[in-house]
Amino acid sequence: MRDIDCKQITETVSNLFQEACVYLPEDVLAAIKQARQSEESPVARDVLGRILENVDISSKEKIPLCQDTGSAVVLLELGQEVHITGGDLYTAINEGVRQGYDKGYLRKSMVHQPFSARVNTKDNTPAIIHTDIVPGGKLKISVIPKGGGSENCSRLTALPPAKGRQGIIDFVVNLVDESGSNPCPPIVIGLGIGGTTDKTMALAKRALLRKVGEPNPDPEVAELEREIMQQVNNLGIGPMGYGGKITALAVHAEVFPAHIASLPVAVNIQCWCDRHKESIL
């Protein structure tokens, strides 16, 4: 048994959100630099250049990369040997969100009663929390300040299993085509395949945490990722939709077994500003 105090969790969550909103992860930055080199369109290269300039200003002056500092998505891997002390885990996380969004001058974007009054909760809570219980005595906290524009382009479908691989490719490529410039390309595509509908959405979200461009360890899945990536980049949408060769920086697919009647597929689209940060307690 290992004790982890709620105060430490709150402080960690607060810091993670503040940092994630001003520092772009190294792997994402490298992917954007690479895109700028391989992009054929001069207009698109100019856009990527200004994006890199933005990243620089943001990190130096601590101005959020994007004004949409997102819904506070928190993914936990909680070791089963861990004992949380000094309060309850989810309250501690929400307190971390409250403090981080205040101290970091981050925008509070959550509204109550989303179908009617839409009154701002004023502290960006509640966080969206997903918890996996894992072996061991550590707590891994991953945060994704998830922008609304790209999130709105995400989709779920229940394909007839007969549609198979090609059905998945068509669904993703059509979705990206339809989304066009809306999700702020070049995008990262989180793809969930299998499970039940709720499971596959969660897989798609978690896929966004993978290092950009790192293929799935299963060669068949990696090949599917490559094919989707190529077809998406053939669409010509390009950075910010102004036309170009690079519409996606990466496709990350995660697969789970499914029911004999089902082939659920979920896409969670992430903007170029692919913000996330992790910490292990």
Add this chain to the structure above:
Amino acid sequence: MAKKVSLPLTDEALKDLRAGDNVLLTGIMYVARDSAHKRIIETLDQGKTLPFDINGQTIYYMGPSPARPGQVIGSAGPTTSGRMDSYAPRLMSTGLKGMIGKGNRSQAVKDAIKKYKAIYFAAIGGAGALISKSIKKAEVIAYEDLGAEAIRRLEVENFPATVINDIYGGDLYEEGKAKYQVKV
């Protein structure tokens, strides 16, 4: 080379702008997004006066992050314009000349842009830190209770944007995509 354009826009200036042109905007623009648009339309429906004279003006679809002490504004990049599509033609019919945001517009909006000789610019989504540097003054002028969604009046200098839809029916999203699409 980016074209320098003054705000408010003039009909004369719009004749010179084509889809794909990079521009640097200098002058006054107003900030409004989802909730502010809803209220503006409700105000028009009630026959009341709007909090600012919309005639000839430009609206920037944006909701900034809070300014740190000493800053004019926080991060200030565009939001997705499509959510304002149901309101935009009505506003153009009452004199709105320019819109700044990011992302696709509906056919109805594109038709209205041509009909009313207006323009749609995109700013780079996610580049809120960079864009904030061109904002020299920001003040909330209405709907303060909406927080990040309140209507703001901005004074900008060399605000970077790109023409998406011009008065001639040009559309950079369609033209750019067609140029780089690979048909298999």
